[in-house]
Amino acid sequence: MKKVFVFFQLIPMCTWLNAQTEGDVFFGSPMVHTVKFTFPYSNYIDSLTWSYTNDTYIKGNVEVDGITYVDCGIKWKGNSSYSVPGIKKSFKIDFNEFVSGQDLDGLKKLNLNNCFKDPSFLREKLMLDFLIEHSQPAPRCTYTEVYINTTLWGLYTGVEEIDKTFLNRWFNDKKGNLFKGDPTGDLKWLGSTPSTYYSKYELKTNNTANDWTDLVHLLDIINNTPSATYQTTLDGFFDTPNYVYTWATHLLFANLDSYLGSGHNYYIYHDSTANKMRFISWDVNEAFGEFNMGMSIPSLENLPVTYIPTPSSNRPLHQNMLANGYTQPLYDAVCDLINLDFSIWKMEWKIDSLADVVRPFVYADPNKFYSNANFESNITNDVTLGGMPGGTFPGIKSFIINRRNDISADLSAHSCVVGLQEATNNQTVQLYPNPVVNNLYLNGVTENSTFSIFDISGKLVYTTILKSNNPTIDVSFLTQGIYLTNVKNTKFGTNMNNRLIKN
Secondary structure (H helix, E strand, O other), X not given: OOOOOOOOOOOOHHHHHHOOOOOHHHHXXXXXXXXXXXXXXXXXXXXXXXXXXXXXXXXXXXXXXXXXXXXXXXXXXOOHHHHOOOOOOEEEXXXXXXXXXXXXXXXXXXXXXXXXXXXXXXXXXXHHHHHHHOOOOOOOEEEXXXXXXXXXXXXXXXXEOOOHHHHHXXXXXXXXXXXXXXXXXXXXXXXXOHHHHOOOOEEXXXXXXXXXXXXXXXXXXXXXXXXXXXXXXXXXXXXXXXXXXXXXXXXXXXXXXXXXXXXXXXXXXXXXXXXXXXXXXXXXXXXXXXXXXXXXXXXXXXXXXXOOOOOHHHOHHHHHHHHOOOHHHHHHHHHHHHHHOOOHHHHHHHHHHHHHHHHHHHHHOOOOOOOHHHHHHHOOOOEXXXXXXXXXXXXXXHXXXXXXXXXXXXXXXOOOOOOOOOOOOOOOOXXXXXXXOOEEEEEOOOOOOEEEEEEOOOOEEEEEEOOOOXXXXXXXXXXXXXXXXXXXXXXXXXXXEEEEEEO
């Protein structure tokens, strides 16, 4: 079964400049893809277990949306996602492993993730799309329904591999060194000897040359540069303007299984053309506060912009950037993202659209880690479960609403005014036409409700008491731009926000 859905995933500017199309069809196709593994033997579970233990590929055919790719490399992958009970493990596919030149829409590898820490099945897709939509280097994500030897295995996310194809598409360069910040990539200084870092990071490209001097140089800058020259020196070798926005995104999504919290799950690439180190997000499946580092959900929803886990010296990049002039730029980035984009009125349509699409596949998944009721509830509300994988899973919608509201006081102390409070009910108010020029028509309101319009800084520019259920508002006085509207009726518990574009 395939079901159409809308991605609205923006392609980064560098992709247009490169005119590279690898993966555009696969990740841009509005469907849940069908992936079928075929192994020529019945004991494939034993073979896949062996593939994981030995970190090597076994051979099998892979059919994607009706097209068969023969003799692909297939293996189980992951750490905690592998150790969770059950047979629904994550996969890595290498189409090129045994058949030289074979690819899927220009992609040599593809990751299939089992959504083991996400009853909603939405966390990874929503955050990766958000990063990409804001031009932050991150892999593309879609959905796949997986079969093994004709047996339905379940619903997976399909995530792009961080490899030379990815690097060339994002940076128009694939010759530089690519480092993975695993298993413990805390970016601490351990001295100038490259071998000291071999156990903390992985060099993923140019392995024969095995040249770590660029990573060591970056770590030297991060940890040892005097305050007087810190910004100039770091900016000269690290793509700090983009990184500040990536940092801000991880903060808003409370994605703590990252450099922000646990200190890994990222890549750093040495762009050899620009001679800059570029940060790439990776493995965001525990976004929306799922990886809690011992904190309660209210604490995660109120996570301060300057959050660093204790001791702060274990995250020297963030500690030293905050101490050397990057605090206000970070606040500015969070303010920019939260006022228009990290908002229930901006994200709810996508949450509901994705949930509608994956719902039948979630229900059909025989090996999922959570019940259908858990899936439905976690889209909006917190879910607490025992067992493994258990814990408390923040609701997607409730987290966005509470995170945006709770962080407003922190932001206001740094010259950022967060727009009005988010809606907390399911009432629908229709505004049309939108964009609007002169007359705005409202449907779904209650007589005697208060209708208000705010500019994007949160300043009230218009308010009135509605005298009918289908009123007309003259908005010709507004200047062109984006506004927030609010319909409130205390008697009926109405508090509904919408975005309005004035032409």
